[in-house]
Amino acid sequence: MNQRNVTTKLSLTIVMTSLVAVNTLIVRIPNPMGGYFNLGDVMIFISALTFGPLVGGLAGGLGSSIADIIGFPLFAVPTLIIKGLEGFIAGSLTNKKQIYRDILAVFFAGSGMVFGYFIFEWLILQWGFAAALAEVPANVGQIIIGGIIGIPIAHLLRRRFPKNQNQ
Numbered sequence: 001m002n003q004r005n006v007t008t009k010l011s012l013t014i015v016m017t018s019l020v021a022v023n024t025l026i027v028r029i030p031n032p033m034g035g036y037f038n039l040g041d042v043m044i045f046i047s048a049l050t051f052g053p054l055v056g057g058l059a060g061g062l063g064s065s066i067a068d069i070i071g072f073p074l075f076a077v078p079t080l081i082i083k084g085l086e087g088f089i090a091g092s093l094t095n096k097k098q099i100y101r102d103i104l105a106v107f108f109a110g111s112g113m114v115f116g117y118f119i120f121e122w123l124i125l126q127w128g129f130a131a132a133l134a135e136v137p138a139n140v141g142q143i144i145i146g147g148i149i150g151i152p153i154a155h156l157l158r159r160r161f162p163k164n165q166n167q
Contacts, residue, residue: 009051009055012051012055013055013058013059016043016047016055016059016063017058017059017063017066018063019043019046019047019059020040020043020047020059020060020062020063020064020067020083021040021062021063021064021066021067023039023042023043024038024039024040024064024067025038025067025071026038026039027039028071031135031138032134035072035135035138036071037138037141037142038067039142039145039146040063040064040067040083040142041086041110041113041142041143041145041146042145042146042149042150043059043063043150044056044059044060044063044064044083044086044090044146044150045090045106045109045147045150045154046150046154046157047059047060047087047091048060048086048087048088048089048090048091048094048105048109048154049090049091049094049096049102049105049106049150049154049155049158050154050157050158050161051091052091052092053087053090053091053092054088054091055087055091056087056088056090056091057084057085057087057091058084059087060083060084060087060088061079061080061083061085061087062080063083064079064080064083065077065080065083078116078117078120081116082112082113082117082120083113085109085113085116086109086110086112086113086116087109089105089108089112090105090106090108090109092105093105093108093109096158099151102147102151102154102155103147103151106143106147106150106151107143107147110142110143110146113139113143114136114139114140114143117132117135117139118132118133118135118136118139119132121135
């Protein structure tokens with residue numbers, strides 16, 4: 001990578017990280033377990049599907065973790081890992097040419113996110129199996145909304161950006 005590509009990738013990562021954090025914080029619909037439904041996954045999928053695993057992973061992990069530091073500090077470190085992996089996996093599985101690959105990327109990355117939070121809440125926080133399971137529908141909803149909104153926007157952006165920007 002030359003200096004221009006590094007600077008561009010860093011700039012994209014900073015912008016997308018900010019957008020993930022803002023979208024996680026702006027729309028906050030509380031759920032019965034004390035967490036909240038948000039639109040951060042929309043931006044994680046846009047980041048990952050448009051700009052690849054590095055930008056998607058960093059934006060997903062850092063942006064979501066920043067939002068958790070502000071609202072739910074207990075979740076900041078697990079979120080850094082779980083959402084970072086979500087963005088990395090989505091960016092790694094897309095081929096940026098076929099929509100079914102984007103759908104598969106969102107499915108597998110989202111499944112990892114749902115499973116990651118379930119395990120963290122059940123085994124680490126020791127909320128109990130039923131309490132951790134009660135969080136799953138809201139997390140699945142975030143993934144569905146994230147994919148429904150994020151995939152078409154990523155598809156549009158990939159057509160608009162120069163080829164070397166969405167690698």
